[in-house]
Amino acid sequence: MSDWKQNLQKTRYVMDALLLVSFMLVSAPQATGVPLHEWLSLLFIVPFAIHLLLHWDWITHSFKRLFSKISAKERFNTVWNYLLYLMMLLATISGFLVSVALLPTLQIDINIQDFWSKIHHDSATLIMPMIGIHLALHWNWMVQLTKRMVGKKA
């Protein structure tokens, strides 16, 4: 397991696991409290950006491949990933627009609108089943990598 930094798949696996754990922490403001939820959300941009950077090749080729002859599963996966990215942006942006701790600490005053409160609540709830489906679409990869990481298969 110690060689994960030298292998792209293992690096992705470790970073994706960290992303999932950090997402779960960020998505529980009832447990963490709203101020910590907002500061953790700001930090969450880092593992999310790392996730995108580690899948750079997919990002650069996916749009072109969408218009070529690919399987229905790959097409669905591509569209789903784009929707998930949009939903993640919407949840993040709406979260900043209803901030009661982070932005006031940074001396930024905003007028909180009910619209953004609703959008933040709904998008943050909707993103969870979307992530569940995203994980399911990579189920075989997750099972394979888990076996490799725990040493069942080199």
Next chain:
Amino acid sequence: MKYLQYQWKPRLCYVLAISIFVSILLVSLEWTSWAEQINAQGYSHGDGEGKSKMPSILMYILPFVKELILIGVPMLITVGIAKLIGRFSKRK
């Protein structure tokens, strides 16, 4: 971290630029009649009712249980559907 460090600056700039552009488009939803309608109606999503009766430990555990269910159930259903589709397509 060689895979992460490879050309990370230009790549991160692309990701940030696209994300900021899309975010600006999303913020423009604020000026739609949909937003006006929601702002006029008002919105609140349960300001802690029933929490005072709950044991304090549950207040920390239940949000994570909710997440596990909201992520796990659609994941397992999708895995099941994908396996069924896989079996049917193999038979053909």
